[in-house]
Amino acid sequence: MSKKGAIIRFRKGYRFLSNFYDCEIEYEGRIYSSVEHAFQAAKTIDDNEREKVWDCTSAAAAKRLGRTVTLRSDWEKVKALIMLELVRKKFQDEELAKWLMSTGEMVLVESNSWHDKSWGVCYCEKCDGKGLNYLGRILMHVRDELNAKKRLGAMKWAYDAGNELNQGYKNCQSLWCPEDGRKGMVWQTEDDYWSWDVGHDRGRERTMDLAKDKVEEIVRG
């Protein structure tokens, strides 16, 4: 089911992975036009300088201006966490989240030729594919978080469905059967399907079908 391989260029169909991609990012009271804008502004605590970065008409211009701002003293310590925060915000957008999840299990690599071996991997002759790929790792981390959230959504639905079927009974998460007192549970099968069992044959057929349809819809998008 999962796409394997790697995406090493954030261009064309994968341009949305780039920090230069146009999208609204709220950060400390301003709405920036890209992750790059917000990240460059975050480098300084001088509000006038931040405003100038905010005002840049392109992400490239924001990046250039970011080289001249008064760097906050803790920048080296906080920059990776700020990047994570901004990338998370970016993928709160439902459509962007879908696109990111559609990359399956592909390894995401911010490749470049300008020797950025911290956020990405440089493929110039000298660097020869070396780099820590922090941005790629952050993107994959946010993708993992989105997938986990989706699964939790499916699980919550199963609980709610259990609630509905066992109306009037408490402790629905463990799905007590009202007639024989047996306990059912929600679980995930090896195929990544969420499934459940109320521990009661009569209720089971119906709930299994219901759960399977609904959960497939949620989990597979």
Ligand SMILES: [Zn+2]
């Ligand atoms: Zn290089």
